[in-house]
Amino acid sequence: MIVFENVSKMYDQNVPGMMDASFHIEKGEFVFLVGPSGSGKSTLIKLVLKQLEPTDGRILVAGRNLQTLRRSKVPLLRRNIGCVFQDFKLLPNKTVYENVAYALEVVGEHRRSIRRKVPEILNLVGLSDKTNSLPHEVSGGEQQRVSVARAFVNHPPLLLADEPTGNIDPETSIGIMQLLLRINRTGTTVVIATHDREMVDRMRRRVIALDGGRLVRDERRGVYDSET
């Protein structure tokens, strides 16, 4: 699903965002990206979304080489990648319903199927009663669930989450993680960048650890810190 081959990304003044990273993430995997702030987790996610261009190396997403992907095709790439962010990134003057519906409108879905799919997914994330609220009227955990709903309503083959539990309390975080796990079980590849040590240790999934832009560890059933 995601292939990095010797990928480097230099920011201005030679600040490395990513140094010679190579890895494969297979279809249907559930992967944690861990590492301290500035280790390159967000850089990696931005590279996959083609928000950033690598300075060196090759990136394949769903078999497509991002380097040769035309700019006009970038929206098509992103429609196949659901995104969840630490700051939720919801449209502030659209309601919960409209925010989720937007992801479908973008793809050109029929109004009839939007009216069917949105309540369905809002029901799945447990927000059926907040349909007409604006983002600032609901709690942080609820906003994150809206953003998960938006990311998944298209049933994309890949879902990226950048610190999805960074801004919400531990109890709500568990709910979000369970939601992401359920999404993974439907066959969607899920990649989560996180600081949440407890969560990573409890779930025992594949862990890719970054430090200073370098890939320092890649374990099948890993924990947050190196066990050696």
Add this chain to the structure above:
Amino acid sequence: MTIAAVLTVLVTMAILGVVLVTDKNLKEGTTSLTNRVEVEVFVKGAPPQQSSIDALRAKIAAIPEVKSFTYVSQSQALADLKTMLGKNADQILQNLQSNPLPASYKIFVKNPNQVDQVAAHFFNDPNVDNDPGTTDGVSYAKQTVRNLLGTVNLIEKAMWVVTVLFALAAVLLTSTTVRLSIFARRREVEIMQLVGATNWFIRWPFILEGFITGLVGSFVAALAVWGANVLVFNWIHGSKLDFLRPIKYPLIAQSGSWPLGLIPTLVLAGAVLGALGSALALRRYLRV
């Protein structure tokens, strides 16, 4: 979009509207003045011979620069003089044995610049009252026409410059305000891109919003300008102040249809300005 954007469009469009109205008024005024430039050709003899009258008529009709002309007979000339002199006319004119006024042709030219040319046709004409020591036979305000045309040209050029400057100011002010209000929403644009919206899918709502902003702002501005024009017109028309009299005529000439043409022009310009401003302001944030 913001109320600030609507207000900016309103104010700039109102200023531009006032400039356009002033420009139009000045133009109407100057054309109505230049339209009254005439050449008067006096027919030889008192009373004139019918052959002279006919010959001159044929000659005038053959000159291509002539727009129209009228024959003023001797008795008509005397009647005109009487009305000009007013209530004392009979007292002044009572001692006249015969009518000393020559008959004449009043000639209006198509273009005031051609007044010299047209007049020159009659300088050595035997049918024209060219006797030395009497009148010139051909009367037209040579120097006055030159001065008038020079002033009109200057005013037209100046107004053109002023109009262009204010139009430019309107474009810049509006696009700056629109850019600010889009800057405030750049995060929204980013989110839309992350969800996979194509650039045009993102652009259309913003352009529509800019269009409506411009429409509302300039519509109010156009109404205000139109209302102000009517008020000023009525004030000048009803005024007894002498110094306003010269501009009464042009204002009367334009009071009919054209301010209605100004409203759609301003409204459309404002709407296009708003839409264009949005599209241009978005360009920065739509780079992938």
